[in-house]
Amino acid sequence: MPQTAPTRTAQSCPQCPIRHSAVCSLCGPSELAELDAIKTYQTFQAGDVIAWAGEPQTIVGSVVSGVATLSRTLADGRRQMVGLLLPSDFIGRSRTQVAPYDVTAATEVTLCTFRKRAFDEMLDRTMHIERRLLQMTLDELDAAREWMLLLGRKTAREKIASLLVIVARRDAALHRREVGNGVSFRLPLTREAMADYLGLTIETVSRQISALRKAGVVEMHGTRDVTIPDFGRLLDESGDDADGGIVS
Amino acid sequence: MPQTAPTRTAQSCPQCPIRHSAVCSLCGPSELAELDAIKTYQTFQAGDVIAWAGEPQTIVGSVVSGVATLSRTLADGRRQMVGLLLPSDFIGRSRTQVAPYDVTAATEVTLCTFRKRAFDEMLDRTMHIERRLLQMTLDELDAAREWMLLLGRKTAREKIASLLVIVARRDAALHRREVGNGVSFRLPLTREAMADYLGLTIETVSRQISALRKAGVVEMHGTRDVTIPDFGRLLDESGDDADGGIVS
DNA sequence: CGGGGTCTTTGATCAGGATCAAGCCCGTGC
């Protein structure tokens, strides 16, 4: 089934041998038989560590399904998530030997991976993959900067609302729907992962979700399934101006 | 005089017609006569706005001297700096019509700018500029992520110490010295800009600098000139582990 | 030299979120 994400030029990935609803962000659009020759698929369980910060980097590839996180840890154990990897996002980078962050599977994750040496050699021969990587990296940079605004200046309540907006939009994009009133989706993150994302503690995350529920901004069914009765109200709670919304 | 930044492959820029101690990050290494044909120089005073978020993007180019900032503002006026542009950093991006952030001169700034349309056309013809832009963007992304760790998890005191470490390192790199005990440098930012950078208020910035001064970690001469008697102690205060130091 | 403005420092108080500490919900295995 063909897929089109709005800001990315990703297409379906017909040659991928496994069943998945998402996009292999390189195989599809690149149309390079050479990529097929060096790719394999790997699956990780929720909680598995895909790569450790500071260790030699072994994996280059893109997320086919599931959610993974990038995070860094301070000396005393405080942790901050610095990247959220959703289907079609790229993991690892070429020509770098050491992984800069911990990469952890937040749900079951399937990756389309490439042998690093072969991948680097291919980059040297086929420049137009580099153009695509540049665009993807610029998108990530924009997302990182919106995230910095959130971390530096938003209240706990605004942070939670912003995260719900992001997940709702990505989820809608994945199913090629518009976000609007009454949208429902499942949170792909535990309370702990949300806290790491937002620079909060799990208690504060829990309290603020409860507060938004009591205020009627969100409806929770169980602990992970969310319905947004009025998307405009959620946007108001997120603290963003008109539509300078969070990218990615 | 030739310049070499450690993590970037920048070189001197002999053909630039103006006197500057820093690097034109594209003209130099690209060795493209075509770039010369479409470049001009522009100077801005401290406080000048170089581009407004949401307005059509007019400028593409790199910082030759001075310091500029990228920032975003929430609806109620809270502001967060999301990028710090030092000599050799690139401003603007190709193939994007709308500027994503406010760009402001923090000191007097000189830019080496290119006509946007001509620059985009050149990118289409000469792929290897794209490779260089990719590397620069990846460096920026790394810096943004270290910054997220700072914003999300560091205390005010650690934030100030981290900023001093960053400025000391960039300053040392610019003069091809090693950072070490007794280094001195001048802060290129006002207290307000530091607060925007760190997600703090100016009062807290001022208090924490005073605290570090009283603790003997830094010496201040006037309000902008800093000496670090013991760089290791400053590093300890920054909260970073061993040497996972802040990139860029 | 003096005056006004901007930038910075310092003080007093307040509040948002962290921390510490139970308890709850729900799936799992015995």
Add this chain to the structure above:
DNA sequence: GCACGGGCTTGATCCTGATCAAAGACCCCG
């Protein structure tokens, strides 16, 4: 059925950094 454990929620208290307020330091310009 029941105990166990992991993830989540709620409560009480504390503390860091924001806010409100005022006074110094510095600078440009007459």
